[in-house]
Amino acid sequence: MNKIRFALLRHGVTDWNVEKRIQGRxxxxxxxxxxxxxxTRRLPNDWQAVPWFCSPLSRTRETADALSISPVTPQADLIEMDWGDWEGQRLPDLRQLLGATMVQNEDRGWAFRPDGGESPQDVLVRVQGFLARQISTHGAVKFGAITHKGVIRAVYAAARGWNMMGKIPDKLDWECLHVFDWSEQDGFEVVKLNIALISADGGAV
Known part of the structure; x- marks a missing residue:
């Protein structure tokens, strides 16, 4: 059985993050x-010499560049969840506008789907496809990826057995690495969450 280990890191902050707008794609x-x-930061030593991937979106490439990660390979399956018609909007505004329809949609957990967009289940399927191809092509070689909150949440939820309803079981620090294992037989497993970056001079931050 081939089991692959990988670290996920969310991109840095954008203006839309500050404005709490849905970015999606x-x-x-x-x-x-x-x-x-x-x-001013770098990857932890254990993750500096492994292959790194990123989403096709510029905010992940810019994060990699700032962290001096090179080379980094764009991978379409690591792109953010597609929020369709809701991109650029704010969740509180959508909840007010859509009322009970929005409540029912959010209560679907894994099957939640923005109008014209993807569900977390859809995101997980494409990530699994990427992992299976990695194992098939390169074997169980560990790697890292700079990606998006929606991708990390989907992987985390599968690994933790969380149905994406109610309170998240763990507090995820979005400036840290989150490490998981995956195999076709066992699915996703949490290895370690919230691994801090180090300072560019090698110390703690």
Whole structure:
């Protein structure tokens, strides 16, 4: 049985993050202060010499560049969940506008689907496809990826057995690495959450 280990890191902060707008696949760049912050940080030593991937969206590539991760390979299956017609909007506004329909949709957990977009189940299927191809092509070689909150939440939920309803079982630090194992036989497993980046001079941050 081939089991692959991988670390996921969310991209840095964008203006839409600050404004609490749904980004989805909208290609929003990092804020200048986020770029400056990540230039002072590096990957933990255990993850510096492994292959790294990123989403096709610029905010993940910019995060990789700021962290001096090179080379980094864009991978379409790591793109953010597609929020369809809701991209650019804010969840509180959508809840007010859609009322009970939005409540019912959010109560579907894994099957939640924005109008014209993807469900978390859809996201997980494409991530699993990428992992299966990695094992088939390269064997169980561990790797890292800079991706998005929707991708990390889907992987985390599968690994933790969380139905994506109610309170999340663990508090995830979105500036940290989250490490998982995956195999076709056993699915996803949590290895370690919230692994901090280190400072560019090698110390703790």
């Amino acid at each position: 909208s290609d929003i760049s990092l804020r200048a202060d986020a770029m400056a912050k990540y230039r």
